Amino acid sequence: MTKDLYSIPDIIMSRLPVYYQHLKKLKESNKTYVSSEELAKLTGFSSSLIRKDLSYFGTFGRKSYGYDIFCLFQQIRIIMGFNYNKKIILIGAGHLGQALAYNKGYIERGYKLTAVFDKNPKLIGLVINDLEIKSISDLENYLSENKVDAAILTVPEAAAQKTADRLVAAGIKAIWSFAEVPIKVPADVLVEEQLINEGLCKLSVKMNQPRINKSEVEEDFDCEQK
């Protein structure tokens, strides 16, 4: 493969996890091959789009057969970097943080959760999913002694930026942030913002559409402008 992959288009990247999930399921069936048409039925994307997406990365299919499920699954894992081992830590062991500590998704994606930190003395020392919650004051010390590839940020809104600054200062280059508003980091640090309530918003918008269509919306919110 000679193509420069430095920047996979976001739109393609956003579909990779969907392909991954379906191939994972298919792998457990007794089928060996899957066609773009079948994948289209499963994913909701058009077969044409699927073939195009895959061809961006290489030539994986077999004419008149389709794609070898296991092989394609492996390819996508490699493209997504799942075959590469990464260590990740979690900062903030509140309700969401704890749920993420029990998340089963790390291993198959090449992550190992190696430490959990919190500020709350009542939480420090507790064990969640075999990891003892450490004091956030040990963060820098821990990071100087352990190579860590990424951090999950689930601290309260008010502490998010400060904590991110500490992570960056200690050398962390990738952050999965659950802060509600973007945190600022240097250009060489990756941040994946996760608006936890985005799905709730989308659902609300969609539920609301019939209502919005019926009424002359302006009246509702004449904001006494000007």
Added chain:
Amino acid sequence: MTKDLYSIPDIIMSRLPVYYQHLKKLKESNKTYVSSEELAKLTGFSSSLIRKDLSYFGTFGRKSYGYDIFCLFQQIRIIMGFNYNKKIILIGAGHLGQALAYNKGYIERGYKLTAVFDKNPKLIGLVINDLEIKSISDLENYLSENKVDAAILTVPEAAAQKTADRLVAAGIKAIWSFAEVPIKVPADVLVEEQLINEGLCKLSVKMNQPRINKSEVEEDFDCEQK
């Protein structure tokens, strides 16, 4: 507003929660107006795009001033349906379910979490965030006696489709699903799929890009095809 809004383009819809978050923050500052240029700095979208997005819904700005923060915030709330009261229930009180039971995001978006269900007898009766966990066997009964607008689905993968079927049969028209693979529902039911590990995938892909560029990828995964 005469424009038919029946289907807000997904791409615009996906930016609404971002505008919402920033306006919420701005509202707490001492500023009254914000320009598309300032919003661009905050959100990372271009000012042109922001003006275009907003103009899709109406004319909210004020020449040479910008947008009235509070007014725009209200408008976006109305577009997203946050001003409309909705009742939502949660099915599956595992780690993720519990975290979502404590989620602070419902109220401001017009949702009220009114019940939590689980199958596990050890959980039934426990109280999380002031709600006593009910037995899943009471689901149909509850739904026949209480008007509910949406359901959060956080049951284990294996139970997801069956549970969704029950919800649909009981009249639920909107589901926020955390199942890893799409659940099948009739056309008149809204489903918002939430791949909880999508952010983790994206982070992994991005971390992986420099590595993928360096190597001739094919070699890595010669799947002995054919």
Added chain:
DNA sequence: TAAATATTGTTAAAAAAATAACATATCCTA
């Protein structure tokens, strides 16, 4: 082995989305 069938990978066309440009309107200052 030849014809019919299936399905890819790619090219061409269409549609959608983003950006740039600008006319217009309002505000501010002198």
Added chain:
DNA sequence: TAGGATATGTTATTTTTTTAACAATATTTA
């Protein structure tokens, strides 16, 4: 009150993304 500055809303242009079409090729069937 005239002129410069500001920032919207919209139109034009460019770019990106998706869909459609199809040639190429492998498989299956007769």
